[in-house]
Amino acid sequence: MPELPDVAGFKQYLDDTAMHKTIGSSHVADKRILNGISTQKLARTLKDGTLDATRRHGKHLFARLRDRDWLVMHFGMTGGLTYFQNDAPAHAKVVLDFTGGDHLAYTCRRMLGHVGITEDVDAYIERHELGPDALEGDFDAQRLIELLSGRRGIVKSMLMNQSLIAGIGNVYADEILFQTGLDPRTCCDQLDTKQIKTLFRTMRRVLRVAANKGGNVDRLPKNYLIPRRSTDQPCPTCGGEIKKIKTSGRTSYFCPKCQKQGG
DNA sequence: CGACAAGCCTGGTAGC
DNA sequence: TGCTACCAGGCTTGTC
16 A cells, blocks of 8 residues: 555655664564565664655655665555654564664554665665656656556556556556546546646645655545545546456456546 | 455466 | 556455
8 A cells, every 4th residue: 555645655654753763683573575685684784874865756765864874764555664662563574772762663564565674775776676666756748648648558567567657556646537537547648738747746636645645545635536436435536436447357346426537 | 164355476368 | 569557356364
């Protein structure tokens, strides 16, 4: 579930809790979560490091150890962060013990996230072939038009393709399409320039609003589709029935009345 | 108990 | 024929 807005929330949470704290030791509860690094190497790299900066790119969160490497975190579908004093949260996979006595846990109920170390965030992004962050930096409507051109698959798969755009997952792809009024089965070649520009503006607005709420679904505006996923509630716009279908092997929620193919 | 959810990777294939 | 983009399936495990 953690998509760009959720990871933006994790970043804020880390900034508010663990920033400028020094790591005395660390523990790995399940080494399957580690990506390209051994438990021992991770522990050596983290020891005596002080967290002094964070960066987010798409669904990845990076935390810098002063004058050293970056801790890399990806949250899969059930990952998160918990800052605690005494009792470790359930499913804590990696725990940082700060010298002041507090702790930060990377939690993950399933094994679909990962934790690692990188010397260079930009090189990491390039190596993992991540596209531009959906919310930040050098990304505009023209770029989206270029990304869509010549593609024959559905727009939703394109929005979720991390090598094209980093940060959007199944849930926010549905929300963006809902607010753009596009059927999730719409193919890229069905959209004209004007519609792609609208899609771009909607994408930015949805992600910005949700990121400002730290990905907290309960704080999203009333007219959002997300809180109505799998709850049998009507479309917030027309009151009609929300349909659930499979697209590219993924569950898509949409309103057949408000969302049309080709707009 | 089986189906399902999600992100992401892989393997097979549709389409140019 | 060969390449690439695309889709379906698998991994994982708690929940229904």
